[in-house]
Amino acid sequence: MQSAIQAIGLFLVVQYFASQFFGNGGKNASSSGSSTVPAFDQRPASGAEITNYNPIPQLIAPLWPVNSSLDISIYVAPSLVMPPLGSVDEDRLVMEEKGFSLGDYKESRQVDTTFRVPSEVQSNGTLWAHFYVALQGYPLDPAATNYDMSKAHHFFHPLNQVLPKKKVVKTRKLVGASEDDASIEDEPVVSGPILSSYYHPNFTMSFIPDSGTQRYANMHPAMRQYVHLEESGARDASGQNGWYYPVLFINTFWQLRDHMTEFNSTVKELPLHIDLNNLAYWKFSLYASIGEGQKQNQKAAASGGPKPAAGDGSEFEEFKRVLMDTNIYLLSTTAVVTVLHMIFEGLAFKSDISHWRNKKDNIGISFRTILANVFMQSIIFLYLVDNSDGTSYMILIGQGIGILLEAWKITKTVDVRIREASPESWLPYKVTFEDKHKLSETEEKTKEYDQIAFRYLYMVAVPLLGAYAVYSLLYETHKSWYSFVITTLVGSVYAYGFLMMVPSLYINYRLKSVAHMPAKAMTYKFLNTFIDDLFAFTIKMPTLHRLATLRDDVIFFVYIYQAWAYKVDHTRVNEFGQGGDDEPIEEKATNKPLSAAPIASNPTANATGTEKRKAKKRK
Numbered sequence: 001m002q003s004a005i006q007a008i009g010l011f012l013v014v015q016y017f018a019s020q021f022f023g024n025g026g027k028n029a030s031s032s033g034s035s036t037v038p039a040f041d042q043r044p045a046s047g048a049e050i051t052n053y054n055p056i057p058q059l060i061a062p063l064w065p066v067n068s069s070l071d072i073s074i075y076v077a078p079s080l081v082m083p084p085l086g087s088v089d090e091d092r093l094v095m096e097e098k099g100f101s102l103g104d105y106k107e108s109r110q111v112d113t114t115f116r117v118p119s120e121v122q123s124n125g126t127l128w129a130h131f132y133v134a135l136q137g138y139p140l141d142p143a144a145t146n147y148d149m150s151k152a153h154h155f156f157h158p159l160n161q162v163l164p165k166k167k168v169v170k171t172r173k174l175v176g177a178s179e180d181d182a183s184i185e186d187e188p189v190v191s192g193p194i195l196s197s198y199y200h201p202n203f204t205m206s207f208i209p210d211s212g213t214q215r216y217a218n219m220h221p222a223m224r225q226y227v228h229l230e231e232s233g234a235r236d237a238s239g240q241n242g243w244y245y246p247v248l249f250i251n252t253f254w255q256l257r258d259h260m261t262e263f264n265s266t267v268k269e270l271p272l273h274i275d276l277n278n279l280a281y282w283k284f285s286l287y288a289s290i291g292e293g294q295k296q297n298q299k300a301a302a303s304g305g306p307k308p309a310a311g312d313g314s315e316f317e318e319f320k321r322v323l324m325d326t327n328i329y330l331l332s333t334t335a336v337v338t339v340l341h342m343i344f345e346g347l348a349f350k351s352d353i354s355h356w357r358n359k360k361d362n363i364g365i366s367f368r369t370i371l372a373n374v375f376m377q378s379i380i381f382l383y384l385v386d387n388s389d390g391t392s393y394m395i396l397i398g399q400g401i402g403i404l405l406e407a408w409k410i411t412k413t414v415d416v417r418i419r420e421a422s423p424e425s426w427l428p429y430k431v432t433f434e435d436k437h438k439l440s441e442t443e444e445k446t447k448e449y450d451q452i453a454f455r456y457l458y459m460v461a462v463p464l465l466g467a468y469a470v471y472s473l474l475y476e477t478h479k480s481w482y483s484f485v486i487t488t489l490v491g492s493v494y495a496y497g498f499l500m501m502v503p504s505l506y507i508n509y510r511l512k513s514v515a516h517m518p519a520k521a522m523t524y525k526f527l528n529t530f531i532d533d534l535f536a537f538t539i540k541m542p543t544l545h546r547l548a549t550l551r552d553d554v555i556f557f558v559y560i561y562q563a564w565a566y567k568v569d570h571t572r573v574n575e576f577g578q579g580g581d582d583e584p585i586e587e588k589a590t591n592k593p594l595s596a597a598p599i600a601s602n603p604t605a606n607a608t609g610t611e612k613r614k615a616k617k618r619k
Helices: 002-022 027-031 179-186 281-302 314-325 328-358 367-386 393-413 441-475 481-511 519-536 543-565 609-618
Strands: 059-062 069-077 093-101 109-116 128-135 152-158 160-164 195-199 202-208 242-244 247-251 269-278 414-420 429-435
Touching (some): 093 109, 247 281, 328 393, 328 519, 367 441, 393 414, 481 543, 519 543
Parallel strands (some): 202 269
Antiparallel strands (some): 069 093, 069 128, 128 152, 160 195, 202 247
């Protein structure tokens, strides 16, 4: 979701700056040359010789005027070649509209119908839609004797898409497997993506009446594919410029993969809903550019190569689903808090690093919690790798950076050493954690409270983990024993991960202080938890992950109470040697060098009245 919003935002920014520096590649660039392309009726006679004929026109102008009335018919067929329309079966005609106004943005028509699926399409063929467009009253059939290609136009467009099938993960019960589970293991594993043909029952046909004169060679490929040049190849007197039929945009931008039907032998009949309207040019350029980019990413992912940097299209699918299914007010709020989420995340990272860099002691630090965080984040990382088909590399990188940050905190708390193991050990060396210095009394108390807190934590967490593991082993299916271990552990992390913050709260309670806590970093992180709560009601996600977004709220409210109960004086250096909120401690004035030599005092001299008043003020 977040990366999809960033991608669209980046596209809009790039489009804006490109238009500022290079001009609008469509309308603005071509409007200056619109007078150089005459109307089609003013072209040279068909027999006239054009010396500088260019087969690829430089400028192209609309063939028909904006206020034209159009007749439109659509036929579906399994072939690119269409026989005369008089001999085509009536059930192949799915749309027939008369007198549609080109350029009237208020006019909108809808068609709902069904059609019989050809047998060729059922066998992984292509379902083609043949579009016949003509000025009102002129024949649509190219086979007609009075057919005029300057008054009518025929083109085709596929209605189905070849997409990779969603990878079905084969799982089985590890204990008490049935014969069906055993047969699954014997099935050969297919390498690479499996492609299939999919059909969506809805699409929109939009005429673009304000496309104007265009520089054909400079058009964006995503938009140029919908531009059909006048079929006779006519040029103006210069031989460089031509004309084009009205742009008819087949808009599939809002089609979702979840609403598609896979073609197979069981699909006999399908519904079809068509919206016909006029669309502004800037909307056309936006839909076409973004949609074509997503199609290219899907093709790259379907080819079996490395996943594109922008993803395989699944994140953008989720973004479109949110736009279609979410209340507009909730959606607007989500867009705002997405920006806030990124800001708070960066500030939390900065404050956390600053806090640990300036920390000189271990007072109030739960060393075991840090070790537990490294373990839990490593488990989540392995789980994401195990399910990497649906995981973005950006998420994996972010998770890996989080692990490195927690590991760095360990080195700031203790010294990590490799020592020779005892003779009874199976390994020649062992990793030990040694104190950086002789612990103070308060640090010893912190260490003791940490041990007590984890003792009670083990009493709660271990039975819960064991019960969940037994349930998962007996009633759920898994890919392998490794997958079972990782899935069980990550499920426990999602469900009980908030328990890892309990030792820190217990240490705060026993020390009766929160001065050692990174207040800024925790504030930013807790603000992000509330933003995640909002995402939990907007974005489609697993139930465990939705619960995980709500669990940290409990810890936050307990921390708020402790911060209220154990007041911190931010104007002085606290008992742990830190300034308020980890701000740099300014050097005291008494430690600064004197700007001038001190005046020698005379013990025998009498003080004047003025000097006595100054002395009293100093007191």
